[in-house]
Amino acid sequence: MKLGVLELRDVSKYFPGHKAVDSVTLEVPKGEFFSLLGPSGCGKTTTLRLVAGFETPTSGEILLSGSPIQELRPYQRNVSTVFQNYALFPHLTVRKNIEFGLRRGTPPRDLDERVRAVLDLVQLVQKESRFPHQLSGGEKQRVALARSLVVQPDVLLLDEPLSALDPNLRKHVRAELKSLQRRVGITFLFVTHDQEEALSLSDRIAVMNAGRIEQIGSPQELYLTPQSRFVASFLGEVNWIDGFGVRPEAIRISKGGPNGAPGRPAMVTRSNFLGNRIHVETRFQSGEPVVAEVSRLDENFTEGEMVHLWWHAADELRFAE
Amino acid sequence: MNRLRAAFLAPAWVMMLGLMIAPLGIVCAYSILTRGAYGGVTLPWTLENYHRLLDSLYLVVLVRSFWIAGLTTVLCVILGFPLALFISRSGRRKNLYLSLVILPFWTSFLIRTYAWMFLLRDTGLINTILERLHIIHDPLPLLYNDGAVIVGLVYAYLPFMVLPLYATLERLDPLLLEAAADLGAKPWEAMLRITIPLSTPGFLAGSVLVFIPGVGAYLTPDLLGGGKTVLIGNLIQNQFTTARDWPFGSAASLVLMALVMVLLVFLIRRRGDALL
Numbered sequence: 001m002k003l004g005v006l007e008l009r010d011v012s013k014y015f016p017g018h019k020a021v022d023s024v025t026l027e028v029p030k031g032e033f034f035s036l037l038g039p040s041g042c043g044k045t046t047t048l049r050l051v052a053g054f055e056t057p058t059s060g061e062i063l064l065s066g067s068p069i070q071e072l073r074p075y076q077r078n079v080s081t082v083f084q085n086y087a088l089f090p091h092l093t094v095r096k097n098i099e100f101g102l103r104r105g106t107p108p109r110d111l112d113e114r115v116r117a118v119l120d121l122v123q124l125v126q127k128e129s130r131f132p133h134q135l136s137g138g139e140k141q142r143v144a145l146a147r148s149l150v151v152q153p154d155v156l157l158l159d160e161p162l163s164a165l166d167p168n169l170r171k172h173v174r175a176e177l178k179s180l181q182r183r184v185g186i187t188f189l190f191v192t193h194d195q196e197e198a199l200s201l202s203d204r205i206a207v208m209n210a211g212r213i214e215q216i217g218s219p220q221e222l223y224l225t226p227q228s229r230f231v232a233s234f235l236g237e238v239n240w241i242d243g244f245g246v247r248p249e250a251i252r253i254s255k256g257g258p259n260g261a262p263g264r265p266a267m268v269t270r271s272n273f274l275g276n277r278i279h280v281e282t283r284f285q286s287g288e289p290v291v292a293e294v295s296r297l298d299e300n301f302t303e304g305e306m307v308h309l310w311w312h313a314a315d316e317l318r319f320a321e
Numbered sequence: 322m323n324r325l326r327a328a329f330l331a332p333a334w335v336m337m338l339g340l341m342i343a344p345l346g347i348v349c350a351y352s353i354l355t356r357g358a359y360g361g362v363t364l365p366w367t368l369e370n371y372h373r374l375l376d377s378l379y380l381v382v383l384v385r386s387f388w389i390a391g392l393t394t395v396l397c398v399i400l401g402f403p404l405a406l407f408i409s410r411s412g413r414r415k416n417l418y419l420s421l422v423i424l425p426f427w428t429s430f431l432i433r434t435y436a437w438m439f440l441l442r443d444t445g446l447i448n449t450i451l452e453r454l455h456i457i458h459d460p461l462p463l464l465y466n467d468g469a470v471i472v473g474l475v476y477a478y479l480p481f482m483v484l485p486l487y488a489t490l491e492r493l494d495p496l497l498l499e500a501a502a503d504l505g506a507k508p509w510e511a512m513l514r515i516t517i518p519l520s521t522p523g524f525l526a527g528s529v530l531v532f533i534p535g536v537g538a539y540l541t542p543d544l545l546g547g548g549k550t551v552l553i554g555n556l557i558q559n560q561f562t563t564a565r566d567w568p569f570g571s572a573a574s575l576v577l578m579a580l581v582m583v584l585l586v587f588l589i590r591r592r593g594d595a596l597l
Binding site: 052053054073074075079080081083085087089090091100101103147148151 | 494496497499500501502503504505506507514515518519521
């Protein structure tokens, strides 16, 4: 494993009457796209602010490239942040915004080259003399990204940078962000509450809940082998049957019953057409609801119909708790 | 519907016509008439009053008025900005501090100006204390000079600088300062590169509110300047009272107004976005 460029050791942040971040330990290797995922109020943004230096930890250590930084002021730390609402300087042009973080000692030719390169990277060469209020949401987001990338931070911190964009644009920008991170090779610490965003972008994800990390792992690990009910239900949907969980897409459904395998009888209560797939809502005789996901090309199920449900034991999610 | 509209607008029109346009017309007319023997005005029409203003005696008064108002504005900026910044960052105490800024308005301006005379005169509080402490032997000449006038004007108009500056600083997104620090700007750099440039609307509005009444001030220079520091405001007042030269006073008023208007138009042309 490569050396961790960012390391949090047992970091806590207490606000009066509330533990925002509770003993968080994590290590992010150089060049990784690492996400903090969790519901609002779980402490993910506070964790980010601790790394940026806007908050001071109550206890614990934060290391950047091996040296402790928790005592340093924000302007002394080689990290930079893309804010949720971008926080572009409204009185400065795109170019001046991007130049802001470059030291004034930088020779003009050097400075120009770096700004040009990053403008090129985010495809904003044409708009360098615009002011922020003249830009679209997507363009603002790219300026914010460029402004932070140009200072070549050890870690780029992103605080829900896609949430202010409209849903259609969001998917497009998500793909761009991923390819950008690959090209520049800078370590990303990405905060989001959107599980789909985290799954599609990240190399690894830390799922947070109530100030603590529930689990750290690759998107596959977290989705396929969640270690807690919280992780299982926060990442994707899950049916809770007799104390274990089964994902809707792992549930098989048929009118005739399984060939050989013992199925459980259930009644269809509703069929939700979602375009590329269909969610069939059913209910066991005991009253427990179970959702099965089927392909559009499968059989049609109608309300009130009796069906059989079954699944592979390997698809059961079981937890010690 | 239209009649109702007219009825509601009528008071405003009466106000504008009766209290603004008509008096202005009268002043315009007076300024091109001849002075009456016992005050008032008489025929014939003449431009002599305007011509007289070009006399170096009066030009000096005009320049001095603009200079003192300008200096007052600059001092109000220097004193007002840190105060406004402090108030905007005082959290819960904001309202308390703001009411303290406005508090002096509860007392008559005249009384407050006399209070300054009490502080500054030869046997006043400041000189008495300094003498008792044996720091000085003879009283310092604090009253009846340009310095006293400027102290009085800055004191009088400081709230008009602080309030608009506070309003812009209050609206300043604290995230911008975090972003600046995040990009390596030390606090003083963030102040110079973010806070001060983004306070421009407050600086402009405050400067207009301080400079315009400052350039026409007559009470403060009269009382604290002891009549020695004649400003354009005093000149105009004198023409209507002791000198009984209403046409000349009218002409001087109109020229002052025109000069201020030119300044304002210039400002709006350049930074109207920030001002309006």
